[in-house]
Amino acid sequence: MTSAASLGLKAWLVQRLTAVYLAVFVLFAAIKFIWLPPQDYSQWIAWVAHPFINAALALFILSLLLHAWIGLRDVIMDYVKSAAVRAGLFAMLILLLSGCGLWSLRLLLKVAA
Amino acid sequence: MKTMLIRPKFLNLTKIHFPVAAVVSIVHRISGVLLSVSLPVLIYLFGLTIRDEHGYTIVVGLIDSIPGKLTLVFLLWNLAHHFLAGIRFLLIDLDIGISKTTAARGAWLVHFGAAGLALLALGLLL
Numbered sequence: 006m007t008s009a010a011s012l013g014l015k016a017w018l019v020q021r022l023t024a025v026y027l028a029v030f031v032l033f034a035a036i037k038f039i040w041l042p043p044q045d046y047s048q049w050i051a052w053v054a055h056p057f058i059n060a061a062l063a064l065f066i067l068s069l070l071l072h073a074w075i076g077l078r079d080v081i082m083d084y085v086k087s088a089a090v091r092a093g094l095f096a097m098l099i100l101l102l103s104g105c106g107l108w109s110l111r112l113l114l115k116v117a118a
Numbered sequence: 119m120k121t122m123l124i125r126p127k128f129l130n131l132t133k134i135h136f137p138v139a140a141v142v143s144i145v146h147r148i149s150g151v152l153l154s155v156s157l158p159v160l161i162y163l164f165g166l167t168i169r170d171e172h173g174y175t176i177v178v179g180l181i182d183s184i185p186g187k188l189t190l191v192f193l194l195w196n197l198a199h200h201f202l203a204g205i206r207f208l209l210i211d212l213d214i215g216i217s218k219t220t221a222a223r224g225a226w227l228v229h230f231g232a233a234g235l236a237l238l239a240l241g242l243l244l
Contacts, residue, residue: 021211024204031201039242046174053168073154080147101158109161116168 020075023068030065050116059117066109070102138225145229146203149196156193187243195236202228 043049052058077098085091136144163180166173180186206224209215215224 021208024208028201028205031197046171049174050168069157073150073157076147076150077154080151105157105161109164112161112165112168 016075016078019071023072026068027065027072030061033061053113053116056117059113063110063113066106066113070106074098074102138222138229142203142206142225142228145199146207149200149203152196153193153200181243187240191236191240191243194239195232198235198239199228199232202231 037052043052053062078095081091081094081098085094163177167177168174181190206215206228209224210221215221
């Protein structure tokens, strides 16, 4: 199915699946930072470099960007009527979000290596 | 015939009464946009913390300053509201809490819960 309606349904589903992962990770991170906050640079690096945390963070960034894309796309579609302005904003948004994604994944890889 | 297509409009935002659930909805939107806008700054700061000891100390110093703490609490308030309102929407998708009274109660819970978490963060940070 590639009709406009099925695409909208897919976005709706992705928005909710990413929301669940984001919520679980935020809760996990909040508990970690309240209970065992990193005391210095080496402890902080050790936490981010841990394979499990590093992978969970990468997945968090990917979910976050997908979630932000769908959310901001909906906001633009609701308030921007002109198709040309909309397309321009979408293109800009995709560029910015993919930039953020590549940037943060590079940072994560730098710590993991 | 054309005049029949003109419907009465009353969209004076200052005069419309917004039910509490509508306020949760619009704040969910505003907090989502604000969190998105803060994302590049947060990635930049994260990069600083992992770059070297010096960068880490700079960011810790920023979080320790009063403007830094207030900014952080404001962001956490946005996050808490977006988080709680999001859970409320997920529950509504599952047909939980959709009666008029429980929906309104849940909406108030989102507002007070988010404010409470923001105050808790303020207390922990100060």
